[in-house]
Amino acid sequence: xxxxxxxxxxxxxxxxxxxxxxxxxxxxxxxxxxxxxxxxxxxxxxxxxxxxxxxxxxxxxxxxxxxxxxxxxxxxxxxxxxxxxxxxxxxxxxxxxxxxxxxxxxxxxxxxxxxxxxxxxxxxxxxxxxxxxxxxxxxxxxxxxxxxxxxxxxxxxxxxxxxxxxxxxxxxxxxxxxxxxxxxxxxxxxxxxxxxx
Numbered sequence: 604x605x606x607x608x609x610x611x612x613x614x615x616x617x618x619x620x621x622x623x624x625x626x627x628x629x630x631x632x633x634x635x636x637x638x639x640x641x642x643x644x645x646x647x648x649x650x651x652x653x654x655x656x657x658x659x660x661x662x663x664x665x666x667x668x669x670x671x672x673x674x675x676x677x678x679x680x681x682x683x684x685x686x687x688x689x690x691x692x693x694x695x696x697x698x699x700x701x702x703x704x705x706x707x708x709x710x711x712x713x714x715x716x717x718x719x720x721x722x723x724x725x726x727x728x729x730x731x732x733x734x735x736x737x738x739x740x741x742x743x744x745x746x747x748x749x750x751x752x753x754x755x756x757x758x759x760x761x762x763x764x765x766x767x768x769x770x771x772x773x774x775x776x777x778x779x780x781x782x783x784x785x786x787x788x789x790x791x792x793x794x795x796x797x798x799x800x
Contacts, residue, residue: 605771609778612785619784622648622738625668626661633777636739643675643710645739649731650702651693662692675707702726718744729761737783743776745769746783750790 620630622645629635636642644664651660666689667673672681687700705725713720721732729747736742745768747761757764772778 605768609772609782609785612789613781616785616788618781619788621780621784623657623661626665633741633780640674642739644673646706646710646735647673647703649734649738650699650706650726651690653695653699653726653728653731655694659692659694663690663696666690666692675711678703678707679711698726715740729765733765737776737779741776743769743774743779745772745779748783748787750786751783754786754790754793 618630620628620632622635624635624641624644636645647667648660648664651663664673670685670689671677672686672689678686683697683700683704686703687696690696690699690703693699702725706727709716709720709724716736718732718736721727721735722729727735733744733746736744737746745765747764747768751757751764751768755764757767759767768779768782772782
């Protein structure tokens with residue numbers, strides 16, 4: 604059933620090209636990230652987009668690029684106040700600045716993180732950990748978000764929904780990547796349509 608839904612959404616919306624890097628989507632191209640800088644940008648984006656819309660996270664990312672703060676070394680060395688000010692558009696900026704500092708140190712020391720390691724970091728929950736593993740490290744970890752729960756009318760714990768998708772789909776990071784992006788596309792369209800009514 605879920606695989607059929609995946610095919611239906613892919614036919615309806617087409618390849619989404621997630622994760623956007625430097626504002627660019629790359630539909631059908633799963634070769635990203637191509638280097639450590641891109642990998643780090645995805646990880647930072649996953650943290651910045653917590654509890655906010657992607658457009659706000661993107662504004663924060665652009666400001667970080669402008670201020671030359673988009674590297675683990677730059678974040679580690681940056682005063683907390685400067686980092687907080689740069690990421691202000693993403694909201695919860697003081698908390699997120701601390702999360703980015705903790706994550707940057709971890710990123711610099713860890714080549715291939717395990718899910719449990721990420722979950723052990725302050726401020727990294729299941730959705731963020733799975734986003735980092737799926738999009739930055741090409742690991743087949745399905746990302747569950749509010750759109751997933753709404754679209755499939757699921758009122759279950761995160762782990763149960765994640766297992767449901769992973770058991771129903773081929774263990775392929777490209778399918779997980781695309782399906783999650785398609786669910787978001789469908790969720791946004793449904794929200795836009797209901798707002799017009």
